[in-house]
Amino acid sequence: MGTLVLLRHGESVWNAEGLFTGWVDVDLSATGEEEARRGGKLLHEADLRPDIVHTSVLKRAIRTANLALEAADLHWLPVRRSWRLNERHYGALQGKDKAQTREEYGDEQFMVWRRSYDTPPPPIADNDPYSQVGERRYAELPTELMPRTECLADVVDRMLPYWYDQIVPDLAAGRTVLVAAHGNSLRALVKHLDGIDDATIAGLNIPTGIPLVYELNDDFTPRKTGGEYLDPEAAKDAIEAVKNQGKK
Ligand SMILES: O=C(O)[C@H](O)COP(=O)(O)O
Numbered sequence: 001m002g003t004l005v006l007l008r009h010g011e012s013v014w015n016a017e018g019l020f021t022g023w024v025d026v027d028l029s030a031t032g033e034e035e036a037r038r039g040g041k042l043l044h045e046a047d048l049r050p051d052i053v054h055t056s057v058l059k060r061a062i063r064t065a066n067l068a069l070e071a072a073d074l075h076w077l078p079v080r081r082s083w084r085l086n087e088r089h090y091g092a093l094q095g096k097d098k099a100q101t102r103e104e105y106g107d108e109q110f111m112v113w114r115r116s117y118d119t120p121p122p123p124i125a126d127n128d129p130y131s132q133v134g135e136r137r138y139a140e141l142p143t144e145l146m147p148r149t150e151c152l153a154d155v156v157d158r159m160l161p162y163w164y165d166q167i168v169p170d171l172a173a174g175r176t177v178l179v180a181a182h183g184n185s186l187r188a189l190v191k192h193l194d195g196i197d198d199a200t201i202a203g204l205n206i207p208t209g210i211p212l213v214y215e216l217n218d219d220f221t222p223r224k225t226g227g228e229y230l231d232p233e234a235a236k237d238a239i240e241a242v243k244n245q246g247k248k
Contacts, residue, residue: 001218002171004193005043005050005178006186006227009064010035010209018098018245022090023132023147028060028067035209036064040071042211042230043178050178052078052170054162056085056185057137064209065180077178083141084162087182091121091149094130098246110246116151117198123148152201155188163189168220183242186212194225207238 010032014021028036043050053069055061062081069075093101093113102110113121126133126148133146147154170177179189183206191201193214206212207229214227229235 001220002174002216003048003176004167004171004214004216004227005048005176006189006206006212006214007039007064007068007178007180008183008186008206008208008210009058009060009180010039010067012060015208020090020093020096020098020101022087022094023058024094024130025058026060028063032060032064032208033067036067037071039064039209039211039230040068040074043068044072046211046213046230048211048213048230049176050074050077051175052080053178053180054085054167055079055081055180056087056182057081057083058086058182061085061180061182065178068178068180080166082162082166083138084159085179085181085185088152088155088184088188089124089132089147089150092124092128093121094124094128102246111202114246115202117201118151118153120149120151120154152184152188152191153198155184156191159185159188160192163192171216171220183208190227193220193222193227205239205242207235207242210235210238 011029012021012026012032013029014026016029053065055065065079069077112119124131132138138146167177186206187201187204190204196204211230212227213230215223217223
């Protein structure tokens, strides 16, 4: 029931520089802005007209949604935002160079931190310049829910209440729903939708700026496992690029 469109934000400035980002509120690069517009054009060309938008509270996802909606001439759509759609909190790795981290700690540890399901990176200190503790945007987040690091399992746990309580009701009403979020919050959602096991999810990467469309059954399971990218060829190359981040 309903159509779900997932859109990872366009390339951010830190994506371009190869830095771990997580909850740091980094803006889109010029390439990322272009990717976001193209995402909107792809929606328009495919005649996909979202009725409502959900974003994280991070500007790279918010601006991606805005630019895509502008390109699709859908500026007026209602939007809701939640920290539950944020990128995975990358702990003490936030702000660190991916390639340098890989070199310093080795391939195995790097991949455990980046893609293992249940091992989070070391926590970030509250006085670290890249910590989000005390940020006004999280003022309503109960202290015990404020992450200092997260693994993907933690993201699944904090994202699913938003899926069930906020997104599913929109889909149940027959709406086409656009979710503009992040590599790892969308991996968490795809894991849930496609029933991917904890080991296999390590190999799944989401490209920036290319809408991924799921037509859903009445029980909100996908009609087609994996959904469909609106530009499958571009998605293939972009997925490979995400996979290879951190390699020199
Ligand atoms: O937070 C980040 O650094 C990226 O947006 C996602 O990074 P990853 O693909 O290395 O998990």
